[in-house]
Amino acid sequence: MSRATLLNAALFLMLPVTALAALVLDEPFIITLATKVAILALAGVGLNIALGLGGLVSLGHAAFFGIGGYAMGILAHHAQTFTPLMEAPFLLEGTKSMPVIWVVAVIAGALAALAIGALSLRTSGVYFIMITLAFGQMLYYFAISWPAYGGEDGLSIYVRNGFPGLNTLDPIQFFVLCFVILALVLFCAGRLAAAPFGLALSAARQNAERVETVGLSPYRLRLLAFVISGAVTALAGALFADLNRFVSPTMLSWHMSGEIMIFVILGGVGRLFGPVAGAALFILLEHVLGGLSDFWHVYLGLLLLLVVLFARGGMIGLAAGREVAHD
Amino acid sequence: MSTLLLIEQVLNGLQFGVMLFLMAAGLTLIFGVMGLINLAHGSLYMIGAFAAAAVAGATGSFVLALIASLAAAAAAGAIIELVVIRRLYDRDHLDQVLATFALILIFSEGTRWVFGSFPLFLDIPDALAGPVMLPGGIQYPAYRLLIIAIGLLVAFGLFQLIARTRIGIQIRAGESDREMIAALGVDISKLYTLVFALGAALAGLAGALVGAIQSVQVGMGEPVLILAFVVIVIGGIGSIKGALVGALLVGLTDTLGGVLLPGFFGTFMEASAATAVGSSLASMSIYILMAGVLLFKPTGLYGSA
Numbered sequence: 001m002s003r004a005t006l007l008n009a010a011l012f013l014m015l016p017v018t019a020l021a022a023l024v025l026d027e028p029f030i031i032t033l034a035t036k037v038a039i040l041a042l043a044g045v046g047l048n049i050a051l052g053l054g055g056l057v058s059l060g061h062a063a064f065f066g067i068g069g070y071a072m073g074i075l076a077h078h079a080q081t082f083t084p085l086m087e088a089p090f091l092l093e094g095t096k097s098m099p100v101i102w103v104v105a106v107i108a109g110a111l112a113a114l115a116i117g118a119l120s121l122r123t124s125g126v127y128f129i130m131i132t133l134a135f136g137q138m139l140y141y142f143a144i145s146w147p148a149y150g151g152e153d154g155l156s157i158y159v160r161n162g163f164p165g166l167n168t169l170d171p172i173q174f175f176v177l178c179f180v181i182l183a184l185v186l187f188c189a190g191r192l193a194a195a196p197f198g199l200a201l202s203a204a205r206q207n208a209e210r211v212e213t214v215g216l217s218p219y220r221l222r223l224l225a226f227v228i229s230g231a232v233t234a235l236a237g238a239l240f241a242d243l244n245r246f247v248s249p250t251m252l253s254w255h256m257s258g259e260i261m262i263f264v265i266l267g268g269v270g271r272l273f274g275p276v277a278g279a280a281l282f283i284l285l286e287h288v289l290g291g292l293s294d295f296w297h298v299y300l301g302l303l304l305l306l307v308v309l310f311a312r313g314g315m316i317g318l319a320a321g322r323e324v325a326h327d
Numbered sequence: 328m329s330t331l332l333l334i335e336q337v338l339n340g341l342q343f344g345v346m347l348f349l350m351a352a353g354l355t356l357i358f359g360v361m362g363l364i365n366l367a368h369g370s371l372y373m374i375g376a377f378a379a380a381a382v383a384g385a386t387g388s389f390v391l392a393l394i395a396s397l398a399a400a401a402a403a404g405a406i407i408e409l410v411v412i413r414r415l416y417d418r419d420h421l422d423q424v425l426a427t428f429a430l431i432l433i434f435s436e437g438t439r440w441v442f443g444s445f446p447l448f449l450d451i452p453d454a455l456a457g458p459v460m461l462p463g464g465i466q467y468p469a470y471r472l473l474i475i476a477i478g479l480l481v482a483f484g485l486f487q488l489i490a491r492t493r494i495g496i497q498i499r500a501g502e503s504d505r506e507m508i509a510a511l512g513v514d515i516s517k518l519y520t521l522v523f524a525l526g527a528a529l530a531g532l533a534g535a536l537v538g539a540i541q542s543v544q545v546g547m548g549e550p551v552l553i554l555a556f557v558v559i560v561i562g563g564i565g566s567i568k569g570a571l572v573g574a575l576l577v578g579l580t581d582t583l584g585g586v587l588l589p590g591f592f593g594t595f596m597e598a599s600a601a602t603a604v605g606s607s608l609a610s611m612s613i614y615i616l617m618a619g620v621l622l623f624k625p626t627g628l629y630g631s632a
Contacts, residue, residue, distance in 0.1 A: 109333045119618055122625045124563060126364045126420055130556040131621065137553045139612035145610040147603055197535055254553065258428045275361055295440045301432030308426045 008273040014280065015140065019175045031171040032243070033287070037279045038178040039239045044263035044275025045182070045189055046232030051261070052270030053193055054225040055205030056121075057129050059138030059257050061321040064230040066143065066252030068237025071105035071248035080158055098163040100240055102239060106245040109234020112139075112229050117226035121219055133254055140252040145211075154248025161242055170243075178239055182276075185232055189273050192228070201225050232261070262300075313325075334465055336586050337579065342471045342579025349533035350555035351562070351570040354525025359474055359580025360501045360522050366427040367407065368530055368555065370434035375400040375531025376538035376547060377438060389452040393535055400531020401524040406582055408523040413516070414541070414544025431549075446542035451554030470583050474536050481529065482571055489567060498522060502565060532581040554581075557613055561620045563630025565577045572628060584612035 015034055022030035043065055050056040050078030059100045078085050078094025095101060118133045162166045168174045192198045193260040204211045204218040211218050241247040250256070259282070266281050285303070289296035337632035354368050369614065378399030407430060415423045418432050452471045455485040458466040497518055500508040509515040541547070562569025582605065589605030620628065 051421070059422060059424060119621055120622060125559060127522070127625070127627075129364060129420060129424060130560050131617070134557050134560065134614055134617055137613050141610040142607055145607045212420060239592045254549070261425065261428075266423075269421070273618060297432045297436040298440070301429040301436070304429035305411065305426055305433070308422050308429065 004271075006056075011273050011277050011280070016179060019172060019179075023172050028171045031175050033283055035171065035175040035178050035243055036137070036240075037276075038175065038182045039236055039243060040260075040263055040282070041276040041279040042182050042239065043233050043260050044179075044267070044279055045185055045240070046229050046234075046236060046274075047265050048275055049189060049192070049278055050220065050226050050228075050229035050230065051264055052223050052274070053198055053205070054229075056222060056226060056229075057231060058226070058229075058263065059129050059254065060116065060118075060132030060134075061230070061233050062252050062254060062256035063136040063139045064113060065234040065237035065240070065260065066139065066247075066249070067112050068105040068234030068239075069241035069247040070149065070155075071108050071234070071253045072101050072141070072161065072238040072241040073157065074099050074149055075104060076161055077155050078155045079090050079151065092167050094238040096159075096161045096166070098242070101161060101242075101305055101314050102235055105234045105238035106231045109237070110231040112234075113227045113230025114223070116231075117223045121222050121226065121257050132254070133257070136252065137258055140249055142252070142253055144248040150248070151250060154246060154250075155243045157242075157247075160245055166239035174243070179245075181235070181239070185235075186272060187278075189232075197221070197224070221237050257314045258324075262304060266304070332586075333465075335467060336461070336582055338467055338471065338475070338581035340582035341575065342474050342478075343579070343582055344575040345475055345482070346533050346570050346574075347551070347554055347558050347578055348395055348478060348482060348537075348539055348574035349529045349549055351558040351574050352482070352567055355527040355559050355562070355565055355567065355570045357523055357526045358559070360498055361412075361519055363412065363415060364420055364423050364427070365412070365435065365526075366424060366552065367430035367491055368526070370550035371527040371530040372534035372551055373402045373434070373438060373545065374403050375534035376543045377442060377447065377450070377527075377534075378400055379535035379538055380449040380543040383449050383528070384468050385399065389450075389539075392449065393532065394533045396535030398527045400534070401528040403531075404527025405520055405524040408520050408558050412523060416519070435545050442545075443524070444545065445542035449539045449543055451539045470483030472541065474540075479534075481532070485529075487566060494518075494521070513607055525589070554599075554613070557617050559626055559627070563602070563627030566627070566629040567631030569627055576616065581609075581613050584609040588612070 015038055019031050019034040022028070022034065027189065041063070046064070047061045050058050050061075075094045076096055079096045080094075083094070083216070085094055116132065116135045121129055123131060126133065143149075149155055160174070162168060163177060166173045166177060169175065193202070200211060200216050201221050204216070204221050208218040211221070237251060240251070263275045263278035265278065265281055267276065267278030280301075285300060286296065291297050293299070329391060350368065351373060353371075357363055357365050357368075375396035379392040379396040382395035384391075411426060411430065419427075455470040455473055457469060459469045459472060461467055484596055487495075489498060496515050497508060500513075501515070501518060503521075505515065530548075533551070538547075538553075545605075554577060555574075558570060558573040559580070561576060562571070574577030586607045589602045591603035592605045592608075594603060624630070
């Protein structure tokens, strides 16, 4: 096994080990932190499909993260207030069931990614970055100005949504749920990268003309990647909102997009387990540095700057001693 | 809606537009000449505003405050260009986005560290505090008129600089072929620092001017930065003319949308629903404008390829 593989296995196992240790030591807060890492890593894995495989620098992924969050918030809000989502043309009730919420979140994220991607992917490079950022911001302002679901204040959910057979209010059970989802999505993302679609997508990143010459459409490949990426990020958003039992426009803000991107970059772009390492490091920093100083973002900024300028393969790249293609 | 109110809102839109132009002009120059996407441009706007507020607080002079905003933002721009940005020119856009995002974190938290979390206030000078009577009986704040005048003056100056001076020739040459002008003996790295500082100074000036209308606080640059991106996408990257047209379009759309849309929906909906739908749509109007431009011209109104 290569160093990278060993490292990936160690990283991946670090999460459940931490959570179990916290369970033994009776530190539920640490379990919640591990859950947060798993969820944020999931969002990073989602972005990495577009960013790492497709080379699409999207600075608007908070849009999908927030859409997932609001899918959970709106459904659960209607369920807890016993008001139907709509009455005509047919009756639609809210729900407190996680699987239903996830399906809705994934579909909503995919549809939003389809709309945003179809427009944004007409352009490339710097235009693409600015446009995804702008569309993300559009949804942010929309959420703030739309009074029906809390506007700027957001929506609170009294009780975490349920999953059949589990008590989701128990931190360790919710952690296991999130971790299993992360593992499944990582597995699928790994298969996707090796599948013909993933190979074609990587090829389109490296040389779009050649891909076109062999009869594939880079636009369609990228759009599909963007849609999958948005759907995964939306799923992470739904889980994140459930973790906090709260959703607000902050989830849609461009700082969130930047943070999701930081998870990917700190870990290493285009590496399957990069977002896991990145999210873990981010949360660790937040709690270590955040405890030392109120202004920990200064240190985060300096660290990020150093990683970008001097450690181009990210953390895993440094530790594994080899850079992946980064273009 | 009365004509007077409409004209007043058009002036507000113009004022907003020229402010956006000051931001967008720097961004688009920096992108055009160096090929760099600079997210930290909003931080330079904030630095300008804070410098102006600090100097105005110490000396009481608004003119000194404006000079301080230009100087502080230009100095900050030159420093980050020399220390960080310079290493990013031959990197891909992803690295540029991340490094400049890191700069935002550093600048925002650093400013909070130095000045605290509470907003500062920058007062409009007494001579400009009142309204001015415009022909047609319109009363309009003198200070906002001044902003429009300064913005248009800067736009004119910038066009002259680019079109008529030696530095302007070098900037345009840098946009079309970097290697060639380096080969012709122009000190390209000095030119880059100069362009970056110029863009930064414009952003700082915008921050100081707007800071007197709104409050001066950490994070004030970011909404403006994103609007400036929308302006550039609409106008076409690298085009100063596009930045001006785009900025005025966005300024007018945003201001008029907020005023007119709720009224428009009020004509066929009940009042509360009309306000909700209208204000939500108004908050999205400039992005819809951007999407519309993209559908027909993916490279923006004045963009090339």
